[in-house]
Amino acid sequence: MPGKDVDLVxxxxxxxxxxxxxxxxxxxxxxTIQILEAGRGPGGRCATRRRRDAxxxxxxxxxxxxxxxxxxxxxxxxxxxxLEQRGVIRVDDDPVVGLDHHGAVxxxxxxxxxxxxxxxxxxxxxxVAETLLSDGSDQVGxxxxxxxxxxxxxxxxxxxxxxxxxxxxxxxxxxxxxPRSLAMLGRSDVPLRDAVPERHDLLLxxxxxxxxxxxxxxxxxxMLEFPAMDLDPLPRQIxxxxxxxxxxxxxxxxxxxxxxxxxxxxxxxxxxxSLITPETQPQLLIIQEQRxxxxxxxxxxxxxxxxxxxxxAHSLGVMRWGAAQPLEQGMPKALQWxxxxxxxxxxxxxAGPGFGMAEGAxxxxxxxxxxxxx
Numbered sequence: 001m002p003g004k005d006v007d008l009v010x011x012x013x014x015x016x017x018x019x020x021x022x023x024x025x026x027x028x029x030x031x032t033i034q035i036l037e038a039g040r041g042p043g044g045r046c047a048t049r050r051r052r053d054a055x056x057x058x059x060x061x062x063x064x065x066x067x068x069x070x071x072x073x074x075x076x077x078x079x080x081x082x083l084e085q086r087g088v089i090r091v092d093d094d095p096v097v098g099l100d101h102h103g104a105v106x107x108x109x110x111x112x113x114x115x116x117x118x119x120x121x122x123x124x125x126x127x128v129a130e131t132l133l134s135d136g137s138d139q140v141g142x143x144x145x146x147x148x149x150x151x152x153x154x155x156x157x158x159x160x161x162x163x164x165x166x167x168x169x170x171x172x173x174x175x176x177x178x179p180r181s182l183a184m185l186g187r188s189d190v191p192l193r194d195a196v197p198e199r200h201d202l203l204l205x206x207x208x209x210x211x212x213x214x215x216x217x218x219x220x221x222x223m224l225e226f227p228a229m230d231l232d233p234l235p236r237q238i239x240x241x242x243x244x245x246x247x248x249x250x251x252x253x254x255x256x257x258x259x260x261x262x263x264x265x266x267x268x269x270x271x272x273x274s275l276i277t278p279e280t281q282p283q284l285l286i287i288q289e290q291r292x293x294x295x296x297x298x299x300x301x302x303x304x305x306x307x308x309x310x311x312x313a314h315s316l317g318v319m320r321w322g323a324a325q326p327l328e329q330g331m332p333k334a335l336q337w338x339x340x341x342x343x344x345x346x347x348x349x350x351a352g353p354g355f356g357m358a359e360g361a362x363x364x365x366x367x368x369x370x371x372x373x374x
Contacts, residue, residue, distance in 0.1 A: 006141075007031030008372070009158060009166035011148055014044020015066075015358055016346040017172030018132035019079070019365030020372075025137040027373040033140045034166065035133075038147040041126060042133055044173070045321055046358070048126035049223055059264040060125040061223050061319050064237060064254045065092045065118040066358035075366050076359070080119070088131045092118040094236030101244040103301040108239050113357060149187070151176055151195040156342070158195075170344040170368065175322065177208060177345075180216040186278045192343070201341035203334075210331040214349055217323045218271035219251070220288040223316035224296075226309050228261035234303065245270060248295045263306075265313070267292045267299075281320065289318045323348075330355040336364070337371040344368050 008024075010017045013035050021033060039047060045062035066089065072080045083089045096114060098106040108114055121128045133142065146161060157165035171177060177192040193208055238253040245251055251268040258264055269292045274284055293315070300307040330351040337344045346364040354360040 005165045006034045007166065008033045008168045008170065009160055010035045010170045010172060011176065012044060012172035013037035013042035013129060013133065013142065014172055015046055015129055015361040016348065016365040017170070018042055018129040019362045020170065020346055020369050021140055022132040022135035023366045023369030024373060025135060027369060029373040030137065030139060033136070034160065035140065035142045036146040036148055037142065037144050040144055042129035043126035044129070045323065046121065046125040046129060048124035049316065056259040058124045059223055059256055059266065061221050061266050062321060063125060063358065065120055066128065067113040067118050068116045068357065068359040069112070069354045070116055076363050079362065083128065083131065086131070087122055088127055089119040090122055092120040096237045096239060097235045098239050098241055099244055099299065100241045101247045103298055105302045106241065109241050111239065114239070148176065149191065151191040153195050168342045168344065170346060172346050174211050174214060174347065174349060177211045178214065178216065179212055196341045201338050204338040204341045204343055207331060207335040207338060207345060210335060219321040220269035220271065220292070221319045221321060222267040222269060222289055222292040223319065224265045225314045225316055226263040226265060227312055229309060231263065231305055248299060249291065250295060250299065253299060267296065285318045285320065289315060333367060336368050344372060
């Protein structure tokens with residue numbers, strides 16, 4: 001990554017981090033920004049899988065929609081209207097069905113992600129984050145494939161890979177602040193706590209305590225490509241009922257039609273609680289792929305033409321998704337900006353409207369921009 005000092009470093013280019021960058025630019029904040037993202041492109045859990053051998057293949061392998069609890073208001077409404085007017089999103093009215101433990105089609109379960117309005121990214125979910133990044137000023141640099149595992153400070157500045165420094169730090173996820181990093185990063189401490197000693201910033205102490213209470217939720221998403229075929233009308237999402245989820249270890253299936261009659265399918269697999277470390281993850285990915293493939297024929301019993309093609313489907317691998325889900329109301333918004341340590345937080349785990357979904361991710365980015373720019 002570039003070795004230049006910057007005013008702000010944002011770790012993570014998901015919805016909240018990209019919304020923050022766009023909002024800062026909209027407010028006329030002219031500081032320099034460096035975004036560090038572990039993935040190949042922006043999007044976070046709204047990322048899109050693309051293939052070098054098939055340029056038109058696009059599979060949204062994380063969240064298939066932007067879900068809201070209620071109609072957006074205020075600055076969030078302005079943002080959504082702007083994205084809609086530019087053709088980056090559209091209202092998602094595609095069919096959603098439920099599936100019970102017998103494999104029968106039923107009404108969709110009552111789930112927060114299905115209760116309120118929803119939008120889809122056009123042509124992909126990653127387009128939303130990509131557009132938000134493009135709305136940022138020319139003072140924004142982005143470095144993909146940069147997986148940060150440690151945090152350190154030099155006096156009052158944050159040290160970046162390559163030796164550059166940043167005056168301010170924003171985490172758009174919780175991995176570097178949540179105790180689950182102990183196992184997933186193979187570390188014996190929490191990186192943010194290691195960088196800022198206790199009692200240096202009392203707001204940060206409270207924020208870390210709140211983050212530690214969040215539930216670490218894991219999904220194992222298997223991506224499949226089905227060959228070209230004539231299919232009857234299919235739902236966009238197939239949500240398993242709670243009993244079916246427990247029986248099959250699957251939350252939902254998401255189908256995405258591709259060019260030339262092909263079909264992409266993502267199985268959102270639930271976690272079984274196995275310890276995830278840098279050493280165990282490669283084997284766990286294999287185990288989860290085999291498990292999800294084994295239950296798929298039974299899950300597709302109500303769609304025989306699709307069920308018959310399972311043996312011809314091509315696996316594109318499993319993506320492991322981690323999310324810190326609020327047990328009640330998330331981290332208090334008052335802790336989003338810790339001024340003494342110069343640390344900010346944004347993400348769908350921040351308390352407020354729509355926490356735990358895209359609405360909360362976007363709103364938290366807008367809220368943090370207000371605090372930083374003030």
